[in-house]
Amino acid sequence: MAGSLTKAEEGTAAAVDWSDEAVIYVNGVRRVLPNGLAHLTLLQYLRDIGLRGTKLGCGEGGCGACTVMISCYDRTTKESQHFAINACLAPLYSFEGMHIITIEGVGDRQRGLHPVQERLAEAHGSQCGFCTPGFVMSMYALLRSSKRPPTEEQIEDSLAGNLCRCTGYRPIIDAFRVFAKTDDSFYTGSPSENANGQAICPSTGKPCSCRNETDVGADESSLLSSVKTYLPCSYNEIDGNAYSEKELIFPPELQLRKYMPLKLNGFNGVRWYRPLKLEQLLHLKSCYPDAKLIIGNSEVGVETKFKNAQYKVMISVTHVPELHTLRVEEDGLQIGSAVRLAQLQKFLKEVIAERGSHETSSCQAILGQLKWFAGTQVRNVASVGGNICTASPISDLNPLWMATRAKFQIIDVNNNVRTTVAKDFFLGYREVDLEADEILLSVILPWTRPFEYVKEFKQAHRREDDIALVNAGMRVHVTEAEGNWIVSDVSIVYGGVAAVPLTAAKTEKFLVGKKLDNGLLDETFNLLKEDIPLAENAPGGMVEFRSSLTLSFFFKFFLYVTHEMNIKGLSNERFDAANMSAIQSYTRPVTVGTQDYELVGQGSAVGQPMVHTSAMLQVLSVV
Ligand SMILES: NC(=O)C1=CN([C@@H]2O[C@H](COP(=O)(O)OP(=O)(O)OC[C@H]3O[C@@H](n4cnc5c(N)ncnc54)[C@H](O)[C@@H]3O)[C@@H](O)[C@H]2O)C=CC1
Ligand SMILES: O=c1[nH]c(=O)c2[nH]c(=O)[nH]c2[nH]1
Incomplete structure (x- = not known):
């Protein structure tokens, strides 16, 4: 029966030396996770340690406001892998030995905005700002995990798990479209021009002034000027292990860290196991027939949060x-x-x-x-x-x-x-x-x-x-x-x-x-x-x-x-x-939408596509 076995009994058949030492990195900072947190999601933990840029939206993996990027090291290919996940359903201990990058690790006031953040702000892709960090993280994870520039379709696919309820998807997709390498000019700082010498917008392909410094308020332009010091584009640097100067690298300690079978506890007698071998898993299952196997927790997480399900013993089988x-x-x-x-x-x-x-x-x-x-x-x-x-x-x-x-x-x-x-x-x-x-x-x-x-x-x-x-x-x-x-x-x-x-x-x-x-x-x-x-x-x-x-x-x-x-x-x-x-299979063409602004040259801001004052703060998720 759950809870009635001693450590010796659990270990006997499989001779397991269970460890309770759990280490993760968050935004490049090493963190030893205390025992006793098996009931926590990654999102709860992140917010508890003061990283509140990652938001709690639906809480069931449906809206993407809690998106963070996970990096782990593949010892076979000797490359780090990066992927976006919903932190709201992710059990904290699942990420032992991994690197978690949150919106705070992408750009901040000291280092300036990451190009993904810069684009979103400049293209008017945030309004209330609640979903914004999730969009940034999905796009960031796509770029970090792509060896080549993504296609426009891949960009849209990567955002399918992010909901926006006020800005509208058109400016968000327009903002990120430039990462599909349709036009380099955005990064080289020399916008393309048409035959009449008018600047061409990299996202709409039409004449516009979206790159004019005058579009940006004084405070914002100082923040943006730090962005210009980024190397041309992060994706050029990506090969799975190499990063641009300002990206957080995969922590060398985690490349070398030996995975251990884990046994950790949580509130109310919850136990969390991470066996590393099938025989360890089967032995645990024989000790605890009612134990829940956990992989993504995208179903079990919903059951425990919204359906009052309680599971005393959880066996994470991600490492078997x-x-x-x-x-x-x-x-x-x-x-x-x-x-x-x-x-x-x-x-x-x-x-x-x-x-x-x-x-x-x-x-x-x-x-x-x-x-x-x-x-x-x-x-x-x-x-x-x-x-x-x-x-x-x-x-x-x-x-x-x-x-x-x-x-x-x-x-x-x-x-x-x-x-x-x-x-x-x-x-x-x-x-x-x-x-x-x-x-x-x-x-x-x-x-x-x-x-x-x-x-x-x-x-x-x-x-x-x-x-x-x-x-x-x-x-x-x-x-x-x-x-x-x-x-x-x-x-x-x-x-x-x-x-x-x-x-x-x-x-x-x-x-x-x-x-x-x-x-x-x-x-x-x-x-x-x-x-x-x-x-x-x-x-x-x-x-x-x-x-x-x-x-x-x-x-x-x-x-x-x-x-x-x-x-x-x-x-x-x-x-x-x-x-x-x-x-014919349904294939949705990539989203195309344009918004034309009449540029009224009367020295007035009225009618101009100005970046709103909070945009820079919203893409950093500091509001
Ligand atoms: N929250 C969301 O937005 C979404 C949730 N889902 C649900 O999430 C699930 C996807 O899988 P995970 O997240 O990995 O599931 P999970 O880790 O939440 O486990 C789901 C159930 O499958 C059992 N299970 C898993 N592997 C098993 C195995 N090898 N042998 C016996 N039982 C096993 C678990 O004990 C648990 O009862 C789907 O079932 C789907 O219904 C799917 C899409 C969206
Ligand atoms: O098989 C599924 N497909 C989905 O798209 C989905 N979404 C969800 O919440 N559960 C499931 N299950």
């Missing part, structure tokens, strides 16, 4: 190598349960680039779905296993694991491994096929076969950083029989429509053995309505709309598959051209 497998195997991919979603995205991109496209249809669907999964800060911490084991009815990935014939490997405290198909894993509302003495070890994602097609679907109130109203994963395999290409195997799984992801079993059965043609559609829609019933009072409401989504997702899938088959000459099904836009 066996749970971090990312391997290409003969039959498919092996993905460790503690792999973070951002890592999975990167890995899938590499696999898709290297393998034949017919093998990676599932990989492409999962990658496509991850684009719309929460925001960057969440994907940087949330894990594959955390999402599976939470078994949220709106999980974006669980319908896809089911549809792609993925298997889950489960290990018990005696080291026995069993494998179950994803389709059988979800038993009820947030209930999965895991005993108290078991944990999820990894996911096995099979390659797709020739003529096997997989597609992902998600509809939410808005595209980015939102939970699904309905989502789905669909897969079909067609094979040739007597000159016809018929469905030999099909999976249609919907999320957001019931307590667990729902398989459209009757529809699947109906489709097997059929040739995919228009004539099937009416009957398929009727069966889908039976398979996926949404009662009038179904949780989540909007039942008519959600019901119609289940049909329209299938229609899109049908169009997609038959179109692919047409290209390969396997089908000659014809469709109304007006419907074909439905098979």
Whole structure:
């Protein structure tokens, strides 16, 4: 039972020498974390030590006001890695051995503004200033983690987890667009000019005066003049280990620091463990069957903060190598349960680039779905296993694991491994096929076969950083029989429509053995309505709309598959051209917005695009 074991008992089988020495660096300053803080989030700690630039907004990882940058050292590649996270959900001890950079570490009154801060202020990208440090930190983390200048699309993606409720996104995105290296002039101090000698704005590409010193009040211009001493641009300096003169470096002590298994305490008897080996983890799980495994804490943090959940024993599995497998195997991919979603995205991109496209249809669907999964800060911490084991009815990935014939490997405290198909894993509302003495070890994602097609679907109130109203994963395999290409195997799984992801079993059965043609559609829609019933009072409401989504997702899938088959000459099904836009993946063009100012040369400030007095303070987050 939790709490009843002695140190000796915990250590016996795994012979663990648990340490309680936790060291982090915050903005270049070494800090030894006292024992007893296991109940604290990183945000609470930062604010307690006086770093109040990082804000508490929603408290559930949804708004980005608490964004900070974490740096850790990868001993394999010998490079430091940087990523933005939400400090509001991050358990403090998770970052032992890492460097945390907050808004105060990016720029300050002594060193001046960082170019990211400078741009935001100059481009009128702050109004009340509350979300501002979060935007700065997301952009800063992107630049620090990019070896090449990011694209405009990457910049916008990196901001998807940051909400602004008063300034408006147009000036914020305009401010940061220059980091996409569309125009060097901003950094070289010599603005480009058009044929008439008018200065061209680097963000809008139109004549303007945004670089005129006269736009900036006297106080601000002195602050800005210190900015000009920065080297041209931080991204030029970035290669993972090299930084510009004024950037905080990764602390050499942490490069050399040996990770220790940790055992720390918190308020009210909370215990926090960080095992370094699978055997240590399994032993802890045998001592404490009710212990919560923690990776990103993006679900557990919400449960403890907003749902009064209390977990006495927490086991952080971020440092257990066996749970971090990312391997290409003969039959498919092996993905460790503690792999973070951002890592999975990167890995899938590499696999898709290297393998034949017919093998990676599932990989492409999962990658496509991850684009719309929460925001960057969440994907940087949330894990594959955390999402599976939470078994949220709106999980974006669980319908896809089911549809792609993925298997889950489960290990018990005696080291026995069993494998179950994803389709059988979800038993009820947030209930999965895991005993108290078991944990999820990894996911096995099979390659797709020739003529096997997989597609992902998600509809939410808005595209980015939102939970699904309905989502789905669909897969079909067609094979040739007597000159016809018929469905030999099909999976249609919907999320957001019931307590667990729902398989459209009757529809699947109906489709097997059929040739995919228009004539099937009416009957398929009727069966889908039976398979996926949404009662009038179904949780989540909007039942008519959600019901119609289940049909329209299938229609899109049908169009997609038959179109692919047409290209390969396997089908000659014809469709109304007006419907074909439905098979194009949604790609949002980069945001373009302009604001024209009439420059009135009457010596008056009225009508001029002046930087407001608080802008410099807001981008430093000292207000
Ligand atoms: N707060 C937010 O804005 C968002 C939260 N989420 C949620 O966050 C989760 C993402 O994962 P994390 O943050 O890493 O989860 P987490 O660290 O909060 O853990 C989630 C649950 O999964 C269990 N778990 C994790 N790995 C396990 C394993 N290997 N074996 C058995 N149980 C395991 C944990 O004990 C816990 O019950 C998703 O479930 C999703 O529902 C997703 C998107 C946004
Ligand atoms: O699978 C998920 N996708 C999300 O985009 C999301 N957002 C959230 O809060 N939980 C989840 N779960």
